[in-house]
């Protein structure tokens with residue numbers, strides 16, 4: 078076996094790993110980056126980019142279908158599934174190409190191919206060919222789709238997101254298991270492209286929403302367009318030719334059996350921290366097997382090992398993987414002089430239409446046991462001027478504020494152009510603005526942001542009323 082001595086070993090050449098490698102190198106350290114799968118990153122190959130390409134095609138189809146609402150008639154819409162998928166794949170390959178150019182620019186001696194696992198706190202074995210001795214390491218191994226056990230070993234037509242982006246044509250029908258971000262984004266896009274889609278949710282969750290009032294609106298709004306069946310759990314599935322016979326069980330105990338061309342598992346993702354030999358590192362692990370780490374420094378305990386990106390499951394989205402990677406790599410390079418890095422306001426966007434967005438502190442976080450009461454303001458987009466003009470008047474925004482200081486705390490929404498509203502509000506949160514200060518900002522006319530102003534005015538009025546004597550029941554929304 079080949080032996081190698083380095084300062085910093087980075088495991089995983091995804092967004093977090095590449096950022097960590099580059100940051101470690103700025104300290105003049107000898108670093109290697111180890112990758113077991115294809116180069117190109119989850120985001121570009123099978124994640125953010127191809128999913129947004131599919132959604133873009135779906136938006137075009139939807140626009141044509143709905144133009145009639147304005148008195149504009151485009152004729153019968155024809156969706157060329159092969160052309161849709163050809164564009165998704167070719168543009169995806171272009172994005173992957175940019176990542177590959179970056180990987181090519183890394184000196185060959187710094188790149189190792191194979192599965193890395195710890196054999197001691199300071200050694201990693203790569204497959205059966207190399208032993209790497211390192212001073213510090215960054216775990217940036219990403220995550221993989223979780224497939225419910227009932228759907229294991231059924232056949233080739235039980236698939237995950239990676240498989241969708243290899244299609245050369247659109248299928249006839251798909252059952253989507255899970256109403257998280259992946260399920261809703263892909264399910265709505267396929268449905269808008271003429272695929273018969275059934276979305277199955279084991280409970281009542283909708284993407285990343287934790288506010289029960291916004292979630293209820295989102296359930297209703299999305300169900301108006303899609304066949305979403307809440308409270309359904311997978312029971313069994315069998316492959317019949319090129320179809321899957323899927324049986325789901327409702328929480329009431331009823332069974333429903335239907336056939337689909339594909340069953341797409343969008344049931345969450347598992348951090349790749351198993352099969353890493355973490356037991357050899359001496360690191361303290363969470364119940365999920367993830368090393369305990371400091372989210373400001375990415376340092377695992379007080380050790381010389383750092384963890385970044387989806388692997389630590391803190392905020393499994395691309396911008397965070399990028400920030401985590403930079404912080405972890407910088408600290409691995411400067412160890413033991415470990416420093417906190419820049420963390421930004423939490424922001425997640427599901428690119429459904431309307432967009433589902435959460436930012437700042439979530440409703441669930443704010444309303445935990447023993448937490449002080451917070452005020453809520455809201456706006457429905459049903460009668461919001463610009464949203465109605467555009468026939469996009471569906472959704473609800475709820476904003477949260479602190480009684481004592483008047484500070485803006487966060488928001489959850491299903492909203493037209495929510496991706497833009499989310500940024501605006503996340504910036505305000507990061508700047509620690511008060512609701513009053515936000516209301517002093519310019520609002521043009523007629524814009525969807527006027528809806529944000531309505532919600533903020535409602536919030537300010539509720540802050541001014543003060544803490545209600547008895548916070549209401551399960552929807553703990555004092556001030557409404």
Ligand SMILES: Cc1cc2nc3c(=O)[nH]c(=O)nc-3n(C[C@H](O)[C@H](O)[C@H](O)COP(=O)(O)OP(=O)(O)OC[C@H]3O[C@@H](n4cnc5c(N)ncnc54)[C@H](O)[C@@H]3O)c2cc1C
Nearest residue numbers: 089091092093113114119124125193219386387393394395
């Ligand atoms: C369908 C989908 C859509 C998404 N859309 C968005 C979006 O719109 N916006 C957004 O912000 N986020 C989105 N995300 C999330 C985003 O893609 C991830 O958060 C991000 O790519 C994670 O980056 P990472 O570096 O942690 O992991 P990855 O890019 O997965 O990199 C991890 C790497 O480690 C390698 N590896 C694993 N174990 C080992 C080992 N033991 N040895 C060697 N190498 C190993 C893997 O092969 C992989 O290449 C989406 C994800 C999916 C799946």
Ligand SMILES: NC(=O)c1ccc[n+]([C@@H]2O[C@H](COP(=O)([O-])OP(=O)(O)OC[C@H]3O[C@@H](n4cnc5c(N)ncnc54)[C@H](O)[C@@H]3O)[C@@H](O)[C@H]2O)c1
Nearest residue numbers: 225255256257258259260279343344345346393394426427
């Ligand atoms: N736009 C974006 O930023 C974007 C897009 C896609 C993915 N992502 C990232 O990828 C992560 C994973 O996405 P996801 O949608 O797979 O996960 P998720 O955690 O958002 O949703 C998982 C869904 O699967 C359901 N589920 C879980 N176990 C199940 C079981 N045994 N049977 C049936 N249903 C089950 C859950 O109830 C939930 O509805 C997200 O948390 C997000 O961070 C982000």
